[in-house]
Amino acid sequence: MKKFQPQPGFVVQAYRFALDPNAAEEQALRSHCGASRAAYNWAVSWVRASWAQRAAEATYGIGEAELTPWRPWSLPALRKAFNEAKRTDPRFAGWWGENSKEAYSTGLANAAAAFDNYAKSKNGKRKGKRVGAPRRKSKRKARLACRFTTGAIRVEPDGRHVTLPRLGTIRVHERADDLRERIAAGTARILSATVRHERGRWFVSFQTEVKRDLVRVARPDAAVGIDLGVKHLAVMADSAGEIRYEPNPKHLDGSLKLLRLHSRRVSRRQGPDRRTGHKPSKRWEKADRERNKVHHRVANQRADALHKLTTKIRDEYGTVVVEDLNVAGMLKNRRLARQVADAGFGEIRRQLTYKGRRNATHTILANRWYPSSKTCSNCGAVKAKLPLHVRVFDCDACPLVMDRDENAAHNLAALAAASTAGTGVAGDLDAAKASKPRGADRKTRTTRPGRTAGTGRAGGATLPHQRREEARDRTQAEALTLW
Incomplete structure (x- = not known):
């Protein structure tokens, strides 16, 4: 397509x-979705049959030139082969005409895309995890x-x-x-x-x-740094110094008691057994539907809350800074996996991104290794360690004592200011790299902007707090990624 x-x-x-x-309409809907799955399975089997045939012929010592030709998996080729086979193949004879041609085209298009993704992944041309060869879809598990x-x-x-x-x-x-x-x-x-x-x-x-016409946001020149968490869903600090806490609704926690009740009912009734082929009882199906309703209600509540939050943020600020969180890695922590999944960190970032494009506003992504929680938002000192259970940031170099999430939000907001100020700290990165062959992003200076040099040391040596400032500036420049 x-x-x-x-x-x-x-x-x-x-x-x-x-x-x-x-x-009757639901039966027709299921028939069309089943036809799409059948066409997908036919295409996968048709293409992979040539792979198996070539592998078998190679074991007999047949040369490469005499092997069975590869079957193409492009959409036009699959459509042509399917139109020739649907009238004679016993899997389609007698019922293929009951559904729209678009149902079969959907399955063939999905199969072509699956083979393309597999080929690109195998050749190293596709980002992300390695994609395996397409397999047939199960009638029991396939999405309609x-x-x-x-x-x-x-x-x-x-x-x-x-x-x-x-x-x-x-x-x-x-x-x-x-x-x-x-x-x-x-x-x-x-x-x-x-x-x-x-x-x-x-x-x-x-x-x-x-x-769609562009809608001007309420504060186009304001930037906000957003630190996502479990205790508070989002802690936001804007460029004017205002702090806002968005509570975590924890929709799943509010329904766990009801879910346990329905899960006990399901477990006490005769369910399906794949080993013996035993089908579930009517009472099991009814209990399973009641349990699924609770899950669906929680999912709808979460989606509604996230859309309201991200829309409110995008309607107010012209620049939004978020972290590139390793959500998949956070889900491996058995103590926090349920809370992280319920918060929807990845969905918040996705919605902020596409809604920002819709309003022609900026989205800045902070590198996941940027120490936003460990860095002091006042002097720039970076702590070596800051365990997760320590909820208050106490700077070792200055008297700052602040909530760790609020401190992280201030640091993220500072990234937006550094990216647009053009002071040489974290702005004008492209111009700096173009003018310096070694890729240096700034010149070394001995004092912070607006301060006088008076180190009293030979050779213009820098003080420890000045070296910390320079290290923080370099870290910000490396952490900054513009979308």
Whole structure:
């Protein structure tokens, strides 16, 4: 599929609505998602069959030129092969015509993308963890999803129904008047639609091209440093010196008692057993649905709270500084994993990033090795160790005593000032590197800006606190990364 390029002044935005299908419509939705999974499994088996055949022929000493040719995995090649096989393959005979062609195209497109990711990862051209070869999707575990790119895709004039290819008109749980009015005014158009079953409900997501005007934030010249944590979800210090504490709602902790109750009910009933093929009882399925409702409610509460927090921050400040936290590593700590997962650190950073692009504001990412908690926000001295249970920062070089999260937020806010001031401390990094072949980011100075030199030492030697200041400036320059 070709990647869509929005027109000038337009952005690609998704509108998501919950569906209220009846029994027949839900059966059709499941059939389309099952067809997508079947096409994906067929493509994976078709491509990997040539791999197994070549490996078997190589064991008999057959030369490279005489081996079975590699089967291509590009989307056009998969579509051509699938169209030839669907009429004769017994896995599709008799029922493939019941679903839209878009359902099979979804599975084939996902298979092509999976093989591309595997090839790029194997050749070292893909970032992140190593990606293995695509495998078949299990009917029991596969996520139900299907994408439509052509055909009748629209929001009905009443705003309470949507129309999808072959599925017909389905009622939506909430009114879709916002999208309908934008389409009628000519400021939006639908590119594709994706139906998905998650959290016990069916959803439809419309990918649209929407005209969006830039909204000026309340304080475009202000910067804020955000220190994320478990005790307080976010401690924010802005460039004016104001401190704000955002409490951690801890949605999961508030529902743990109810979750334990439902989990005990589930464990006392006859559940599925993969070893013996035993199917779950009706009472087990009912108890499992009740337990999942609690999980879904917690997830919805968390998503709502994070969106409100990040929107409020992005509507006020022109520059936001956040840390590049190693969330995956933090989740390995068995004492903090549940609290870290419930806080959603990675989701906060993701939302701050894309909402900043939407408002044309700046997002600064501090290196994960930048010692924001160990550095004194007053004199710049860096502590050698600061255990997590020590919640108060007590500087050894100056009389500063402050909450450690508040101190870290001040240091993050200082990164934003250093990046824009152009004083040579942490600003104008590109110009400094271009003019110095060895990559030095600043000249060594013996005093802090605004102070007079009076060391009283031969050769202009620097005092210990001045060396600490220079070390802090170099650390800030290395920690600064602009998005």
